[in-house]
C-alpha cells in the first residue's frame with residue numbers, strides 16, 4: 505500500500521467524512537437498536553420504528569452531520585429491558601436511509617463472519633449507488649459470543665478473528681477496485697473468478713472503518729481501513745489509542761488513517777438540569793442487562809482493557825457502550841468536544857437518550873457555539 509496520500513487528497517473534495525472544513529466531524533450512533541445508546545428505562549420518545557429512524561436521520565442530515573452509524577447486533581442482553589434486543593439489520597437500514605437523506609454518509613456495521621465478502625461487496629456497491637457515493641462500511645469481528653454462535657460454528661480466538669477479517673477485507677477491496685475477475689487462495693476463502701460489477705461510485709472505494717482498539721484491531725485498521733473508531737473510556741485512553749493507530753499506519757504501512765470516537769450527550773440549558781436528568785437515567789439503568797454485556801465484553805473485547813477495567817466502566821457501558829457521557833450546559837458540552845478534538849480525534853459520533861428532542865436542542869444551543877469555537881463551519 506502506501507498509495508493512500510493521493511487517494512485521501514481526492515476524497516477530501518467529495519466525501520463528507522473527509523471534508524477539511526469541518527475540524528470535528530459529527531455523526532450519530534446506535535439508533536438502529538432498542539434502547540439506542542442507553543440501557544435505561546427513563547421516559548423517551550425514542551422508539552425503533554422506521555418513521556422515527558428516518559426522522560432522526562433527516563434531522564442529522566439537515567444539521568450538516570457527516571455520518572449515520574448503526575450498531576451490528578443480532579440479539580439483546582437480557583434484563584428487564586432486553587437492551588438492544590430489537591434491531592434493524594444494518595445494510596438494509598443504510599439502503600433505506602440513503603434514499604431518505606441527501607448529504608450525510610450512511611454506514612452499515614458488518615460482522616465479518618456473518619456475511620460472505622462477495623455479498624457484502626455487492627450490497628455495499630449497491631448502497632453506494634443508491635446514496636450517490638455516500639456509503640461507508642464499519643467492520644466488526646464479533647465479540648458477543650452468543651450472537652456469533654447463532655450463526656453456527658465456534659467463536660474464533662480473538663486475534664484469529666482479525667486474521668479472518670484480513671482475508672475478508674482484502675477480497676472486498678479487490679471486488680470494488682479490480683477491473684478483472686480474480687482467484688483468491690487464502691486460509692479461510694478460496695474463490696474462483698471472483699468479480700463484482702458495477703464498481704462503487706466512491707473512489708477508490710467506500711470508506712472503510714474498523715472499530716477495534718486491541719493490538720490486533722489497531723493493526724487491522726492501520727493496514728486496510730480509512731478510519732479507526734477509537735473506544736474512548738476517558739480522554740487519556742482515547743488519546744493513546746488514536747496515537748497508536750495513527751503511528752502504526754504511518755510506520756508499518758506508510759498510510760494516514762483518520763480516527764473517530766463516540767460519546768453520549770446529556771445537554772440541558774443549565775448544568776444543574778443536565779446533572780439531574782443524567783442521574784435519573786443512571787437510576788433507571790437495567791443492571792442485569794449491563795452485567796450480561798460487560799461479562800462477555802470483559803473477556804472477548806480488548807478495546808477497554810481487561811475484565812476488571814471493563815467492570816469499573818459499568819456505568820459508561822450502560823450509558824453508551826463504554827464511551828464517555830458528556831453532561832452539562834451547552835458551553836460545557838462544547839468544552840468536552842474541544843478536548844476530544846485536542847487529543848487528536850477527527851470526529852465523534854453522538855448518542856442521546858431521546859434523539860429527536862435532544863438533537864433539536866443540540867442544533868439550537870450547541871451548534872452555534874461549535875462554530876464559534878472553530879470546530880465547525
Ligand SMILES: Cc1cc2nc3c(=O)[nH]c(=O)nc-3n(C[C@H](O)[C@H](O)[C@H](O)COP(=O)(O)O)c2cc1C
Nearest residue numbers: 575576644647715716717718721733735805806807
Ligand atoms: C465505535 C465502535 C462501534 C462498534 N460497533 C460494534 C458493533 O456494532 N457491533 C459489535 O459487535 N461490536 C462493535 N464494536 C466493538 C468492536 O468491534 C470491538 O470488538 C471491540 O471494541 C473490542 O475491540 P477488539 O476487537 O480490538 O478487542 C464497536 C466498537 C467501537 C469503538
